[in-house]
Amino acid sequence: MSTTTAAPQVKETTKAVDFKTIIDIKDMDLYYGTYHALKKVNLTIPEKAVTAFIGPSGCGKSTLLRTLNRMNDMIPNTRIEGLVDIAGTDIYSNEVDVETLRKKVGMVFQQANPFPKSIYDNVAYGPRLHGTTNKAQLDEIVEQSLKQAALWNEVKDFLKRSAFSLSGGQQQRLCIARALAVNPEILLMDEATSALDPISTLKIEELTQELKSKYTIVMVTHNMHQAARISDQTVFFLNGEVVEFDQTDKLFSNPSDKRTEDYITGRFG
Amino acid sequence: MNNLFQDANRQQISGRRRNDLIWRILFLGATMFGIVALSALIITIITDGIARLNPDLFTNYPSRRASASGMKSAIVGSLYMLCLMAPISFVLGVGAAIYLEEYAPKNRFTRLIQLNISTLAGVPSIVYGILGLAIFVRTFGLERSLLSGALTMTLLVLPIIIVASQEAIRAVPRARRDASFALGATKWQTVSRSVLPSAISAIMTGVILALSRAIGETAPLIIIGAATYVAFLPESLFDTFTVMPIQIYNWIARPQEAFQDLAASGIIVLMIMLVIMNVAAIMLRNKYQKNI
Ligand SMILES: Nc1ncnc2c1ncn2[C@@H]1O[C@H](COP(=O)(O)OP(=O)(O)O)[C@@H](O)[C@H]1O
Ligand SMILES: [Mg+2]
Numbered sequence: 357m358s359t360t361t362a363a364p365q366v367k368e369t370t371k372a373v374d375f376k377t378i379i380d381i382k383d384m385d386l387y388y389g390t391y392h393a394l395k396k397v398n399l400t401i402p403e404k405a406v407t408a409f410i411g412p413s414g415c416g417k418s419t420l421l422r423t424l425n426r427m428n429d430m431i432p433n434t435r436i437e438g439l440v441d442i443a444g445t446d447i448y449s450n451e452v453d454v455e456t457l458r459k460k461v462g463m464v465f466q467q468a469n470p471f472p473k474s475i476y477d478n479v480a481y482g483p484r485l486h487g488t489t490n491k492a493q494l495d496e497i498v499e500q501s502l503k504q505a506a507l508w509n510e511v512k513d514f515l516k517r518s519a520f521s522l523s524g525g526q527q528q529r530l531c532i533a534r535a536l537a538v539n540p541e542i543l544l545m546d547e548a549t550s551a552l553d554p555i556s557t558l559k560i561e562e563l564t565q566e567l568k569s570k571y572t573i574v575m576v577t578h579n580m581h582q583a584a585r586i587s588d589q590t591v592f593f594l595n596g597e598v599v600e601f602d603q604t605d606k607l608f609s610n611p612s613d614k615r616t617e618d619y620i621t622g623r624f625g
Numbered sequence: 626m627n628n629l630f631q632d633a634n635r636q637q638i639s640g641r642r643r644n645d646l647i648w649r650i651l652f653l654g655a656t657m658f659g660i661v662a663l664s665a666l667i668i669t670i671i672t673d674g675i676a677r678l679n680p681d682l683f684t685n686y687p688s689r690r691a692s693a694s695g696m697k698s699a700i701v702g703s704l705y706m707l708c709l710m711a712p713i714s715f716v717l718g719v720g721a722a723i724y725l726e727e728y729a730p731k732n733r734f735t736r737l738i739q740l741n742i743s744t745l746a747g748v749p750s751i752v753y754g755i756l757g758l759a760i761f762v763r764t765f766g767l768e769r770s771l772l773s774g775a776l777t778m779t780l781l782v783l784p785i786i787i788v789a790s791q792e793a794i795r796a797v798p799r800a801r802r803d804a805s806f807a808l809g810a811t812k813w814q815t816v817s818r819s820v821l822p823s824a825i826s827a828i829m830t831g832v833i834l835a836l837s838r839a840i841g842e843t844a845p846l847i848i849i850g851a852a853t854y855v856a857f858l859p860e861s862l863f864d865t866f867t868v869m870p871i872q873i874y875n876w877i878a879r880p881q882e883a884f885q886d887l888a889a890s891g892i893i894v895l896m897i898m899l900v901i902m903n904v905a906a907i908m909l910r911n912k913y914q915k916n917i
Contacts, residue, residue, distance in 0.1 A: 427807060432731070459809035469800035472823055481818070482808040531804070538808055 375402030378542065378572050379424065384438030386419060388431065393419050395596045401589070406564055406573045408583035408604070411593030417576040421544050424574065425461040426454050443541070459486060462535035466547040468527035470519035475511050478519045478530055482538035497537050505533035506563050525556025532563065543567065545575040561586050580620055584608050592616045674889030682890055686856040687872065691883030696891050698855040699872035703840060705859060706868055709775035710782065710839060715832055717779070718786030726794040727816050745784035753781040754848030762849050769850035772862040777845050782835040789831025793824040830906045837902040841895065843870040869895045
């Protein structure tokens with residue numbers, strides 16, 4: 357990205373609405389072995405809104421995102437302290453089973469990762485995991501999910517075709533449909549557009565605006581302009597710390613921390 | 626414009642070209658050596674064996690007279706062996722591979738097992754014969770039966786199948802597991818619905834190649850006492866049996882030329898069987914590459 361000094365343009369529609377908090381992180385520390393990757397994170401994330409994580413690469417954005425659906429559990433020697441509360445439940449407590457958590461907190465990855473199966477079977481994968489076997493019910497879920505991911509019209513006649521026959525942008529929307537098919541509350545997106553062309557990126561950005569009426573969206577982006585365009589709240593990370601989070605328009609127009617200001621005006625990163 | 630191509634150092638370039646040609650000839654020679662030797666072998670066997678390659682070979686039992694001899698009991702014995710070995714070694718081999726790749730803790734003990742398996746894959750086959758003799762024939766009292774033979778051969782192919790299956794499982798991209806876990810799948814759901822479907826063609830390729838090795842093996846079966854002269858078909862798992870390579874070995878050991886020709890036709894049958902298995906393996910591999 358160029359190092360222009362103009363702060364990104366913030367979308368006009370961001371209103372200072374009082375959102376309900378759905379995710380509440382308190383004094384959370386995360387260690388990869390001895391490496392202290394997240395330091396004393398305190399953060400709240402509003403329900404049915406788009407929250408963007410920005411910051412230079414390696415500052416812990418993906419790590420924090422993965423603590424929200426406990427995908428970090430699979431990385432050996434990871435240790436986490438503090439509280440991660442989603443909708444009133446401490447998700448690291450013993451009562452929470454991780455499969456249910458991941459059903460409620462879906463994830464879309466940086467590289468589209470469809471299964472080597474048909475478009476239909478990709479979307480039906482999640483519902484089948486959780487016990488839906490009725491054909492009519494699956495048909496309905498697949499159609500609804502593909503519609504929500506704005507992909508239905510493009511693929512409705514080739515549902516039996518391999519997911520690999522789709523373009524990169526379509527594959528990523530298929531992955532979104534697949535995540536929506538298990539009826540989550542929260543959708544995590546880790547740089548989901550960074551491997552896509554501008555038109556596909558735009559499509560997915562528009563999609564997030566549709567989806568936020570039903571889902572809470574938390575997205576990592578290395579692109580500040582994208583955060584400014586589509587998010588309601590922005591979180592700025594630096595070296596494993598949350599430096600500042602605020603309503604997007606406020607954070608970009610009037611940051612309270614000097615480091616945030618330096619970053620958004622392109623002085624580093 | 627034309628100067629650009631003219632002032633290169635012509636002498637140096639022609640030197641490099643000559644060098645290139647020499648290497649090319651050397652490599653071609655190395656390849657030809659193998660091809661010529663193999664062709665000579667195949668041609669001799671076919672010219673010797675083609676005359677006896679008739680239905681009698683498949684329908685007659687071995688006999689003292691070469692003209693009346695066939696390898697019915699050996700062909701059926703080999704097929705029975707294959708049918709016993711394939712499911713046992715598939716289940717045990719793939720099961721072990723799944724455990725080692727997906728479930729086993731990554732500690733020193735696992736690494737030790739891993740090292741042992743890789744080493745076992747290279748142990749001479751006769752050693753498995755000795756093992757089979759001690760375990761199945763003597764300890765379990767299975768005698769020189771079809772079952773003893775199949776279990777011994779299973780031991781022989783297991784390390785190969787485990788290693789091949791592990792490689793196939795490891796080749797499944799991480800992203801495909803993550804996608805499954807992120808949808809709320811358990812470990813077993815992820816393995817059975819995402820990992821294995823992606824790896825199964827490569828696993829099958831490994832299994833078929835391992836089985837085709839076993840089909841051509843003689844030494845371990847001779848050790849455990851497979852009979853060389855069997856004039857009936859095994860009717861139960863506990864009957865004595867023979868297999869194609871043993872029958873061939875038996876014929877070759879005879880002084881009469883008629884038996885030598887019979888052996889050659891037996892070799893043709895065995896080779897055709899191995900070619901079929903290898904073609905199946907290649908077809909599976911091609912299918913797999915399309916899916917990646
Ligand atoms: N699996 C891991 N094991 C050890 N260190 C890791 C692992 N994943 C990430 N890290 C380290 O944690 C830090 C934060 O990484 P990450 O969350 O991926 O950053 P970002 O997404 O902001 O680029 C980096 O320094 C990275 O090297
Ligand atoms: Mg990242």
